[in-house]
Amino acid sequence: MIGTPGSGKTMLARRLPSILPPMTFEEALDTTKIHSISGLLKSGQSLLATRPFRSPHHTISDIALIGGGQTPRPGEVSLAHHGILFLDELPEFKRNALEVLRQPLENGQVTVSRAAATVAYPAQFVLVAAMNPCPCGYFGDSRHQCTCTPGMINRYRSRVSGPLMDRIDIHLDVPAVPYKDLSNDYSGEKSWLIRQRVTEARERQLRRFEGDKIFANGQMKTRHMKKHCTLTEDARTLLDAAMQKLGLSARAYSRILKVSRTIADLDRSDDIHNHHVAEAIQYRTLDRGQI
Numbered sequence: 001m002i003g004t005p006g007s008g009k010t011m012l013a014r015r016l017p018s019i020l021p022p023m024t025f026e027e028a029l030d031t032t033k034i035h036s037i038s039g040l041l042k043s044g045q046s047l048l049a050t051r052p053f054r055s056p057h058h059t060i061s062d063i064a065l066i067g068g069g070q071t072p073r074p075g076e077v078s079l080a081h082h083g084i085l086f087l088d089e090l091p092e093f094k095r096n097a098l099e100v101l102r103q104p105l106e107n108g109q110v111t112v113s114r115a116a117a118t119v120a121y122p123a124q125f126v127l128v129a130a131m132n133p134c135p136c137g138y139f140g141d142s143r144h145q146c147t148c149t150p151g152m153i154n155r156y157r158s159r160v161s162g163p164l165m166d167r168i169d170i171h172l173d174v175p176a177v178p179y180k181d182l183s184n185d186y187s188g189e190k191s192w193l194i195r196q197r198v199t200e201a202r203e204r205q206l207r208r209f210e211g212d213k214i215f216a217n218g219q220m221k222t223r224h225m226k227k228h229c230t231l232t233e234d235a236r237t238l239l240d241a242a243m244q245k246l247g248l249s250a251r252a253y254s255r256i257l258k259v260s261r262t263i264a265d266l267d268r269s270d271d272i273h274n275h276h277v278a279e280a281i282q283y284r285t286l287d288r289g290q291i
């Protein structure tokens with residue numbers, strides 16, 4: 001999420017667990033084990049019932065984030081297993097900490113090697129990150145003057161490497177909300193209603209991948225995408241045109257395809273249509289070089 005300070009990025013991230021599908025019993029067991037060996041279960045608590053939400057500060061060390069140490073311990077990425085890892089002010093994290101995030105994002109686990117043994121901890125989480133558009137925070141804001149030079153803005157953005165950005169499915173602009181809109185009585189769709197839709201989409205995916213050893217669109221490999229991502233002809237033409245025009249990487253292409261699959265699932269559609277692909281392309285803001 002990219003937005004000026006006070007645009008509600010942190011609030012949005014914290015609300016995310018309220019629309020995620022409930023944990024299955026197996027997921028709850030997995031997550032509970034990690035919290036248990038880390039001594040984080042409250043006394044009397046036998047099973048974690050809600051998906052974890054972890055939000056480490058940007059000063060965190062690599063080891064605390066990824067896991068390891070003299071006596072190997074799970075890091076934040078494993079404590080967030082089956083839940084959310086929220087990194088606020090992403091460019092402020094140490095470069096190395098962001099680089100080591102790539103392994104769990106690719107494999108869903110981290111391997112910690114010590115002289116005596118190698119330990120693998122599960123680390124399948126939804127990464128949510130927030131950043132300002134520039135160091136002062138007000139680039140593109142109509143009500144404040146940005147005081148940064150183009151060089152400062154470039155340096156700030158380049159702290160988050162292309163390969164990490166490539167692994168993030170959805171880049172979202174979060175514009176500042178004028179006070180009068182916040183104070184209106186209008187209230188959006190309720191979380192439990194959204195959660196119903198999400199749960200239904202997740203059930204479609206569970207049925208789709210029966211016997212495939214995966215359970216969600218995000219885990220699809222090329223062979224799954226060939227089998228399960230049928231694009232209408234319009235949608236295919238749009239995606240090909242976007243690839244050419246925006247010069248997207250092969251990795252970005254498969255991200256768009258998987259996100260389109262999910263948008264179609266939320267729309268209860270077996271085929272992936274034009275508007276599903278169009279929405280998924282919208283979420284590649286940073287590939288388009290605009291913020």
Ligand SMILES: [Zn+2]
Pocket residue numbers: 134135136137138139146147148
């Ligand atoms: Zn600025």
